[in-house]
Amino acid sequence: MPDIGFNTLVVLLxxxxxxxxxxxxxxxxxxxxxxxxxxxxxxxTLPGLALGFLxxxxxxxxxxxxxxxxxxxxxxGVLAVLAIQAIARWTRLPEDAAIGAVLSVxxxxxxxxxxxxxxxxxxxxAGLKTFLFGQTAAMSAAEAxxxxxxxxxxxxxxxxxxxxxxxxxFDEGFARVQGWPAGRIDLMLMGLVTLVxxxxxxxxxxxxxxxxxxxxxxxxxxxxxxxxxxxxxxAGIGGLSGGIGAALSAALPDMPAGAVIVLVATxxxxxxxxxxxxxxxxxxxxxRGRMRHTLLDGVGx
Amino acid sequence: MSAQEFxxxxxxxxxxxxxxCLSCALVGNFLVLRRQSLxxxxxxxxxxxxxxxxxxxxxxxxTIPMVVGALGAALVAVLLIELVRxxxxxxxxxxxxxxxxxxxxxxxxxxxxxxxxxxDLDADCVLYGQLEDVIWLGPTRFADLADPAVWLTLPRxxxxxxxxxxxxxxxxxxxxxxxxxxxFDPGLADTVGVSSALVQTALVVLTAVVTVAxxxxxxxxxxxxxxxxxxxxxxxxxxRLGTQMRLSLLIGGVTGIGGYALGAMLPVWLGAENAVNAAxxxxxxxxxxxxxxxxxxxxxxxxxxxxxxxxxxxxx
Amino acid sequence: xxxxLRDLDFMPPREAGVSPLVVRxxxxxxxxxxxxxxxxWTAPSSGLIAVCGPNGAGKSxxxxxxxxxxxxxxxxxEVFGRPLARQRRLVGYVPQRESVDWEFxxxxxxxxxxxxYGLIGWGRRVSKAHRQxxxxxxxxxxxxxxxxxxxxxxxxxxxxxxxxxRALAQEAQLYFMxxxxxxxxxxxxxxxxxxxxxxxxQGRTVICVHxxxxxxxxxxxxxxxxxxxxxxxxxxxxxxxxxxLRATYGARGQGLMG
Numbered sequence: 001m002p003d004i005g006f007n008t009l010v011v012l013l014x015x016x017x018x019x020x021x022x023x024x025x026x027x028x029x030x031x032x033x034x035x036x037x038x039x040x041x042x043x044x045t046l047p048g049l050a051l052g053f054l055x056x057x058x059x060x061x062x063x064x065x066x067x068x069x070x071x072x073x074x075x076x077g078v079l080a081v082l083a084i085q086a087i088a089r090w091t092r093l094p095e096d097a098a099i100g101a102v103l104s105v106x107x108x109x110x111x112x113x114x115x116x117x118x119x120x121x122x123x124x125x126a127g128l129k130t131f132l133f134g135q136t137a138a139m140s141a142a143e144a145x146x147x148x149x150x151x152x153x154x155x156x157x158x159x160x161x162x163x164x165x166x167x168x169x170f171d172e173g174f175a176r177v178q179g180w181p182a183g184r185i186d187l188m189l190m191g192l193v194t195l196v197x198x199x200x201x202x203x204x205x206x207x208x209x210x211x212x213x214x215x216x217x218x219x220x221x222x223x224x225x226x227x228x229x230x231x232x233x234x235a236g237i238g239g240l241s242g243g244i245g246a247a248l249s250a251a252l253p254d255m256p257a258g259a260v261i262v263l264v265a266t267x268x269x270x271x272x273x274x275x276x277x278x279x280x281x282x283x284x285x286x287x288r289g290r291m292r293h294t295l296l297d298g299v300g301x
Numbered sequence: 302m303s304a305q306e307f308x309x310x311x312x313x314x315x316x317x318x319x320x321x322c323l324s325c326a327l328v329g330n331f332l333v334l335r336r337q338s339l340x341x342x343x344x345x346x347x348x349x350x351x352x353x354x355x356x357x358x359x360x361x362x363x364t365i366p367m368v369v370g371a372l373g374a375a376l377v378a379v380l381l382i383e384l385v386r387x388x389x390x391x392x393x394x395x396x397x398x399x400x401x402x403x404x405x406x407x408x409x410x411x412x413x414x415x416x417x418x419x420x421d422l423d424a425d426c427v428l429y430g431q432l433e434d435v436i437w438l439g440p441t442r443f444a445d446l447a448d449p450a451v452w453l454t455l456p457r458x459x460x461x462x463x464x465x466x467x468x469x470x471x472x473x474x475x476x477x478x479x480x481x482x483x484x485f486d487p488g489l490a491d492t493v494g495v496s497s498a499l500v501q502t503a504l505v506v507l508t509a510v511v512t513v514a515x516x517x518x519x520x521x522x523x524x525x526x527x528x529x530x531x532x533x534x535x536x537x538x539x540x541r542l543g544t545q546m547r548l549s550l551l552i553g554g555v556t557g558i559g560g561y562a563l564g565a566m567l568p569v570w571l572g573a574e575n576a577v578n579a580a581x582x583x584x585x586x587x588x589x590x591x592x593x594x595x596x597x598x599x600x601x602x603x604x605x606x607x608x609x610x611x612x613x614x615x616x617x
Numbered sequence: 618x619x620x621x622l623r624d625l626d627f628m629p630p631r632e633a634g635v636s637p638l639v640v641r642x643x644x645x646x647x648x649x650x651x652x653x654x655x656x657x658w659t660a661p662s663s664g665l666i667a668v669c670g671p672n673g674a675g676k677s678x679x680x681x682x683x684x685x686x687x688x689x690x691x692x693x694x695e696v697f698g699r700p701l702a703r704q705r706r707l708v709g710y711v712p713q714r715e716s717v718d719w720e721f722x723x724x725x726x727x728x729x730x731x732x733x734y735g736l737i738g739w740g741r742r743v744s745k746a747h748r749q750x751x752x753x754x755x756x757x758x759x760x761x762x763x764x765x766x767x768x769x770x771x772x773x774x775x776x777x778x779x780x781x782x783r784a785l786a787q788e789a790q791l792y793f794m795x796x797x798x799x800x801x802x803x804x805x806x807x808x809x810x811x812x813x814x815x816x817x818x819q820g821r822t823v824i825c826v827h828x829x830x831x832x833x834x835x836x837x838x839x840x841x842x843x844x845x846x847x848x849x850x851x852x853x854x855x856x857x858x859x860x861x862l863r864a865t866y867g868a869r870g871q872g873l874m875g
Contacts, residue, residue: 030392030395031718031721031722033392033394033395033718034394035392035394035395035397035398036339036342036394036397036398039342039398043522087595090595090603090606091537091595091601091602091603092536092537092601093333093533093536093537093595094333094336094338096336096337096338096339096394097333097336097338097529097532097533097536099338099339100338100339100341100342100525100528100529101338101526101529101530101533101588101591103342103525104342104522104523104525104526104529104530104584104587104588105526105530105584105585105587105588105591106588107428107522107581107584108522108523108526108580108581108582108583108584108585108587108588109581109584109585109588110581111428111429111522111578111580111581111584112564112577112578112581112582112585114578114581115575115576115577115578115581116577118575119573119574119575119577129425132425132428133409160740161739161740163734163737163740163741163742163743164734164739164740166723166727166731167731167734169721170717170718170721170723170728170731171712171716171717171731173681173684173686173710173712173716174710174712174731174783175734176684176685176686177684177685177686177705177708177709177710178705178706178734178735178787179702179705179706179735180734180735207346207405207428208402208405208406208409210398210402211398211399211402211403211406214395214398214399214402215398215399215402215403217395218389218391218395218396218398218399221391221722222389224722225722225724225767225770226722226723226724226727227721227722227723227727230722254413254414255410255413255414256409256410256413258406258409259406259407259409259410259413260406260410262402262403262405262406263403263406263407263410266399266402266403266406269399269403273385273388273389279389279390281388281389390720392720609649610646610690
């Protein structure tokens with residue numbers, strides 16, 4: 001057993017909290033059929049990171065200032081979501097085209113800004129690249145603690161708004177008939193997704209954070225037909241993925257935390273697809289066999 | 302800047318960018334029409350493990366193993382997405398997300414593990430390409446370009462994109478009727494003897510080939526941008542598919558050349574020390590052109606629509 | 618506090634002379650085509666009401682505009698004498714069955730309980746009393762024993778009844794239903810008709826989009842013929858005349874009454 005330092009332990013707990021928040025929030029993104037909107041959101045944080053860095057330089061902050069970077073990331077992420085909604089609503093282009101266009105164009109702008117930042121004679125610019133694929137080693141204990149606290153807030157917010165999120169995800173028209181501001185509830189959900197994405201930038205990276213939002217939720221669906229349980233299971237799978245992935249990455253050489261966390265989540269997904277008790281392939285096969293049995297026995301003498 | 306510099310550095314990159322944009326725009330028309338725009342997103346991420354595998358097998362950056370690996374990974378990804386969607390009854394967006402992130406993560410892990418064995422690959426360059434590294438060391442003067450033989454020495458990245466575009470154009474031209482009917486009404490296509498499943502598979506393969514050919518030079522993000530932006534822009538400008546395809550190629554070409562000029566050449570002319578990333582600036586220009594169309598397209602633009610709604614309201 | 622204010626908004630229905638629904642100059646367009654043009658209609662204050670018309674006549678659009686689900690180009694909708702936005706709690710809705718995701722992880726009871734959400738404030742949980750009210754509504758449509766079944770695992774008719782139960786759980790005064798009798802089995806048809814009559818007997822207003830002209834007179838007291846605008850309205854006997862049907866459905870309209 002290698003000696004786990006205090007820093008590693010905090011990062012581990014932070015990754016677990018991130019996974020729990022992502023699983024909880026992601027459940028509603030998947031059910032709302034917005035899974036890939038969050039992909040656009042996370043890619044769109046890149047220009048924000050670069051702008052946050054440039055703003056920091058302009059304000060005379062030495063090196064990289066995490067709050068500044070994450071604020072920039074959140075701003076451009078939200079802009080991207082609004083752009084997708086505007087395109088899907090006001091033009092004849094389908095939503096998937098809007099998602100793809102916004103994702104790639106925002107990321108393109110981010111790449112341009114990144115190359116501008118790297119041309120500057122300022123220190124710390126190279127650190128921006130760690131946000132692409134995440135790098136837990138770059139995290140201080142204080143940062144990890146703050147991010148974990150934010151993750152808990154995001155998960156708790158889903159708990160408080162559970163009824164509203166369920167209603168809008170299931171039947172938006174009915175929600176509006178009852179006078180719920182469906183648009184604003186959607187925005188709150190996107191706000192929570194933004195929060196989770198921004199928190200996850202350092203751990204998992206902006207290219208793969210979407211996996212932590214989608215995969216645990218999609219896996220959880222195989223185990224239950226009830227939303228309450230699905231949310232809980234998704235939180236569990238997300239938390240375990242974060243924790244196990246971060247631990248593996250810390251314990252073994254050449255294991256990038258983001259990729260390992262995502263692969264652990266993918267493994268959970270595959271296991272759920274096969275063994276899930278509600279909709280897993282094996283359960284389905286058994287149930288179908290049993291039904292055939294009863295039907296055939298029923299017509300017998 | 303001397304002619305030699307232009308021919309060695311900018312010309313091959315321009316050609317690579319141009320034909321990457323043209324190839325993507327060509328295929329993109331059908332993706333946008335069929336609401337499969339995100340196929341390019343999924344495929345361009347999912348090819349990573351295949352590329353790394355091809356690289357590890359060959360031990361160097363040779364085209365054939367990497368392209369074979371990438372194509373294999375792309376097909377595996379598409380099959381897995383269908384499997385998860387159909388068998389697991391997972392909504393298609395989520396199915397895509399689960400599959401391509403898993404494969405991409407696998408690729409990243411393989412790169413990191415390989416890096417210990419001094420594998421010279423970088424996950425970053427998969428995202429935004431190495432257009433700046435496409436160098437042509439053959440001709441040195443513009444006059445040399447008149448010799449057809451010299452064109453055969455074009456760098457591999459540019460060459461393979463020209464070939465892919467030519468093949469794609471030929472296929473789309475030959476099977477335009479089938480592609481159109483299968484995109485518009487798969488059921489009808491099946492009844493008149495055009496297998497919509499076959500068309501779908503062919504389109505996936507074509508997307509994968511274009512993606513693989515393009516992304517080494519320009520990166521996966523530019524591939525996604527060019528699959529969608531020119532076709533989407535053209536879609537806002539016309540109702541006829543033929544016109545839309547021609548427009549999208551024009552827009553794709555202008556975006557490729559203009560974006561490269563703005564990113565790689567303009568800053569240097571203006572006296573900046575460094576150029577900015579060309580793939581990024583091409584994607585940005587594609588976005589700017591799309592935004593202009595969204596706002597000002599004569600019939601389907603936001604302004605035209607607003608005006609029309611106002612007219613209707615008055616009349617009513 | 619918000620709850621308190623909403624309670625003050627609550628107006629006792631059937632106040633002398635106030636119609637449950639008044640539509641004025643309503644014009645709705647999808648894309649470039651106007652679907653409804655200058656519809657003016659005052660719903661009668663008692664009896665079951667059917668909205669009939671050919672495909673594309675704007676029946677569902679009228680209902681959606683009355684519910685605030687589509688934004689009209691022009692015109693106003695008043696519910697019990699006030700703008701719709703202030704009377705949400707008086708309005709119930711049964712949508713067309715195709716409009717939701719049947720794979721969604723909710724049980725029949727969960728769906729019916731959604732009818733109570735309008736009575737519960739932001740961020741508050743569904744209390745036991747509300748769950749009981751939902752259970753009672755489910756019982757009224759004969760599905761109490763299927764309360765825990767996932768919504769997609771019910772038959773089409775049962776799904777329709779779940780939506781009806783959800784509307785009942787709303788305890789509204791004015792109900793809009795979009796083809797509640799389209800393509801349902803006999804048991805569901807009976808359950809729907811029973812509920813409609815019960816609501817009518819309690820003095821609530823029910824407005825249904827209805828497709829089958831032959832059964833209009835059996836069930837409904839009032840019919841609105843719609844084709845882009847109001848063609849005719851009144852009791853089925855006086856409204857479903859050959860002339861009116863031709864004006865609504867075109868030449869083939871005469872044959873529709875068999």
